[in-house]
Amino acid sequence: MAKDPVCQMNVDETKAIKAEHDGQTYYFCAQGCKDRFLNDPERYLKRNS
Numbered sequence: 001m002a003k004d005p006v007c008q009m010n011v012d013e014t015k016a017i018k019a020e021h022d023g024q025t026y027y028f029c030a031q032g033c034k035d036r037f038l039n040d041p042e043r044y045l046k047r048n049s
């Protein structure tokens, strides 16, 4: 399982929506979460660290 960085939900990599940012692949539960992430990736990545 991977974690959706936007809503913090666990998502199945085989079914999740993928996006690449800065050489890393991120997984999302829904298109809306992916859009939010790509609009402002730093905001969501900071919250994880």
Ligand SMILES: [Zn+2]
Binding pocket: 004, 006, 007, 008, 009, 028, 029, 030, 033
């Ligand atoms: Zn999500």
